[in-house]
Amino acid sequence: MATSRTRRKAEPGSTPAADRDRDLMLRIYQTMVLTRAVEDRMVAMYRGGDLLGSLYTGHWHEAIAVGAAAALRPEDYLAPIHRDLGAHLWRGLEPWQVMASFMGKATSPTGGRDGTLHYGRLDLGIYNLPSHIPANYPVATGMAFAAQYRGEDRVALAFCGDGSTSRADWHESLNMAAVLKLPCIFVIENNQFAYSTPLRLQTATATFAEKAAGYGMPGVKVDGTDVLAVYDATAGARGRCSRSGRRRTRSSCSRTSCWTAACWTPTA
Numbered sequence: 001m002a003t004s005r006t007r008r009k010a011e012p013g014s015t016p017a018a019d020r021d022r023d024l025m026l027r028i029y030q031t032m033v034l035t036r037a038v039e040d041r042m043v044a045m046y047r048g049g050d051l052l053g054s055l056y057t058g059h060w061h062e063a064i065a066v067g068a069a070a071a072l073r074p075e076d077y078l079a080p081i082h083r084d085l086g087a088h089l090w091r092g093l094e095p096w097q098v099m100a101s102f103m104g105k106a107t108s109p110t111g112g113r114d115g116t117l118h119y120g121r122l123d124l125g126i127y128n129l130p131s132h133i134p135a136n137y138p139v140a141t142g143m144a145f146a147a148q149y150r151g152e153d154r155v156a157l158a159f160c161g162d163g164s165t166s167r168a169d170w171h172e173s174l175n176m177a178a179v180l181k182l183p184c185i186f187v188i189e190n191n192q193f194a195y196s197t198p199l200r201l202q203t204a205t206a207t208f209a210e211k212a213a214g215y216g217m218p219g220v221k222v223d224g225t226d227v228l229a230v231y232d233a234t235a236g237a238r239g240r241c242s243r244s245g246r247r248r249t250r251s252s253c254s255r256t257s258c259w260t261a262a263c264w265t266p267t268a
């Protein structure tokens with residue numbers, strides 16, 4: 001999470017923070033802070049033996065989850081993973097509902113059937129995280145297909161980690177989305193490890209963004225701790241994906257399926 005001590009000048013061509021929508025910036029900041037606060041509390045509860053299942057936090061992923069979710073419209077589909085509580089909170093999930101899920105309460109979004117984070121909120125356009133990762137990728141591809149088939153102006157955005165990119169369903173999803181020119185945005189949260197497997201054993205390319213070219217879609221790499229960079233990259237991808245954006249830019253052939261790779265560089 002960028003702080004005043006780490007604040008740097010805006011990237012060339014990007015809008016300086018001072019010129020942005022103040023209410024939007026405030027809400028993004030509040031949601032990132034809330035995400036960290038909720039997860040800090042959950043860590044304490046986990047250590048105290050108060051949670052049923054295992055706990056993954058989105059520490060240092062807040063800017064990716066919140067920045068990407070904030071750049072979408074409410075009608076767009078979201079397919080988060082275990083690092084993306086911030087996206088849920090942005091869409092309106094209440095912190096107590098997260099706690100209820102991890103404690104297996106009947107009041108949780110899954111009615112107490114899940115003791116971890118496999119909850120979703122269909123009414124908020126958030127689909128349940130399938131346990132096997134990145135099974136949310138084919139789900140997002142399907143949601144984008146549905147939107148395109150129905151002629152709706154909405155996109156689907158799916159998150160995944162660096163380790164998930166080695167799975168077959170990851171590649172199948174990207175290929176199908178690109179071939180069918182679906183309004184889909186794929187975000188890779190590269191935190192350099194998948195459990196104990198380091199990045200160098202996961203991919204032979206320097207970045208995940210460059211893999212996009214192999215599928216015939218645009219790819220960008222941004223600093224995943226820079227919420228404005230994530231927001232801008234996602235907003236740009238959404239513009240290329242959306243029906244109205246395609247009409248505006250007349251780029252109907254090559255840009256209908258998009259990709260944003262958000263990479264996190266450890267600072268400590």
Ligand SMILES: Cc1ncc(C[n+]2csc(CCOP(=O)(O)OP(=O)(O)O)c2C)c(N)n1
Pocket residue numbers: 083131132133134160161162163164165189191193194195
């Ligand atoms: C198909 C599958 N294999 C293994 C797991 C167990 N698992 C849960 S999180 C995780 C690490 C995933 O690494 P990465 O995709 O880089 O995400 P990160 O946790 O680093 O954010 C693993 C192996 C799983 N959920 N699904």
Ligand SMILES: [Mg+2]
Pocket residue numbers: 161162163189190191192193194195
């Ligand atoms: Mg990882």
